Amino acid sequence: MNTxxxxxxxxxxGVFLLLGAGGLTTGTAIAAGRAKAANTVVTLLDxxxxxxxxxxxxxAALAVVFGTLLVDKGGxxxxxxxxxxxxxxxxxxxxxxxxxxxxxxRQIRASAAALGNGxxxxxxxxxxxxxxxMVVGVLLDVSFIVxxxxxxAKPGG
Numbered sequence: 580m581n582t583x584x585x586x587x588x589x590x591x592x593g594v595f596l597l598l599g600a601g602g603l604t605t606g607t608a609i610a611a612g613r614a615k616a617a618n619t620v621v622t623l624l625d626x627x628x629x630x631x632x633x634x635x636x637x638x639a640a641l642a643v644v645f646g647t648l649l650v651d652k653g654g655x656x657x658x659x660x661x662x663x664x665x666x667x668x669x670x671x672x673x674x675x676x677x678x679x680x681x682x683x684x685r686q687i688r689a690s691a692a693a694l695g696n697g698x699x700x701x702x703x704x705x706x707x708x709x710x711x712x713m714v715v716g717v718l719l720d721v722s723f724i725v726x727x728x729x730x731x732a733k734p735g736g
Contacts, residue, residue: 586648593641594726600634601723603627608716612707617694620703624688631681639673660735665726672722675715683712 580588604627611623643666649655650662657663687706694700706712 583649583652586645586652589641589645590649593638593643593645596634596638597642598638598723600630600638601720603630603634605716605720608707612704615699617691617697617699617703620691620699620707621688624684624691628681628684628688631676631684635673635676639669643669659733661729661733664734665729668722668725668729672719676719680712680715680719683709 607623607627607630611620611627614620614623646665650657655662657666683706687703690703690706691699694703
């Protein structure tokens with residue numbers, strides 16, 4: 580394997596971590612919305628938070644570092660539209676994920692934790708099924724399709 584292959588391997592490892600975290604986050608969000616016990620919601624939201632904080636962050640770091648190395652090694656330019664779009668989209672996705680989505684996760688988790696072993700209340704169910712939160716989650720998932728398209732189609736490249 581040459582250097583470019585190693586860079587590609589590192590980049591793809593980061594992408595797979597991002598996809599794994601996205602799948603886990605989506606699954607736990609759906610399960611939390613269906614849970615009947617507050618302590619189950621707390622456990623699911625803890626899992627979701629750890630996935631986002633650790634796996635998403637590690638995946639993003641790997642994808643960016645090795646993607647940047649690939650730009651240099653592959654003869655691409657940072658001004659290429661698809662590369663600029665990928666960097667901009669990643670910044671937006673991480674800002675929305677860590678700045679909004681995880682903040683809401685913490686708030687809902689605190690409400691559920693206050694109930695201890697009790698049943699999920701209507702208020703927690705309402706928070707978990709908040710349309711804005713759901714749309715944000717879907718848009719974060721759709722961003723992976725956009726990233727994939729950018730990497731494959733290389734529009735303007």
